[in-house]
Amino acid sequence: MSVKLAPNRWRIATLYTACINADTDEYYNSNYLAQSFRDTTMVALTPIPKIKNLDKLLMHCQRRRHPAKHNIICAGERSDTLYFIIKGSVTILIEDEDGREMIIAYLNTGDFFGELGLFEQAGKEQERSAWVRAKVECEVAEISYAKFRELAQQDPDILYALSGQIAQRLRDTTRKVGDLAFFDVTGRVARCLLDLCKQPDAMTHPDGMQIKVTRQEIGRIVGCSREMVGRVLKDLEERNLVHVKGKTMVVFGTR
Known part of the structure; x- marks a missing residue:
């Protein structure tokens, strides 16, 4: 299946459908997940909002x-x-x-x-x-x-700045609940890797974005064991979606 997305748009949304009902359609979702990674040609970095006063x-x-x-x-x-x-x-x-x-x-x-x-x-x-x-x-x-x-x-603008951040966190929490409900572990780990690529400590790499994170930490984000994270990362690496060496990982196509 080929997925064409408009340029300069966030491609992370494609992962939502990548792992829905993974148990009943593993082959479809596996290939769709791979396509989603390859289509992630840009990971948008959220700029730090300027707070008035x-x-x-x-x-x-x-x-x-x-x-x-x-x-x-x-x-x-x-x-x-x-x-x-x-x-x-x-x-x-x-x-x-x-x-x-x-x-x-x-x-x-x-x-x-x-x-x-x-x-x-x-x-x-x-x-x-x-x-x-x-x-x-x-x-x-x-x-x-x-x-x-x-x-x-x-100065009500200060309160509006805080309220805007709270609203964004509520959106993020809603999305995370959806991930836990609708994604299998592979989808949740994939989402986690893409999210980590947007963090300030992520580094640009010729093939994508480079992050440093332990398997244990990923497990604490997505709600699974360190061993399960290791199996998922091995699977993603075999599909040429990531490169893993210790705590250092390169997520291909995300720069």
Whole structure:
């Protein structure tokens, strides 16, 4: 099957149908997935949105530096502070009672986090529901909910900037739920690789985009074992869709 997409459009959407009902039509979906990878001639990088009057907001924030792998927010803590990433990247994750982790999202320079309690009644905020861990060394600005509400009344554009990010995360979460429901593991891993190609730490490569990620981390993103990820990567490599060497992977045709 040949798939023709308009130039300069995101090709990631083709993966949605690539693995639907994979158990009942494995041959069709396998070939469609391969075609989807080959058609991914461009991975659009989402530019960091400019926040109006950001300097004014940062004047009221306390800045902190966090080393890589440091927990900035712990699940169960009191919600009373909003955070803004000045520099670096963080991982949002949840864990079960047995300590197994699932990665919800990566956030980067220009992103807010810790915002849920901001929209709850003052004094009745729920506890933090997720962990936020520095992916690399980070510089983060912190501001109390009370102070942010005060600034938002004076300058609503700040609140609109935050609301826009929340809306995008809701879209991403909706898509991820759809992936878990409709994709098999191969489709979820493929989607994960394409998403990682859009992260700031992805590097251009003559054959596509180069990323560094462990099989365990991919498993924590898509909800499967490290061994299953290894089998999927081997399959994708045999189809000449990726090249894998340790933690370094090149996703072909994504530059």
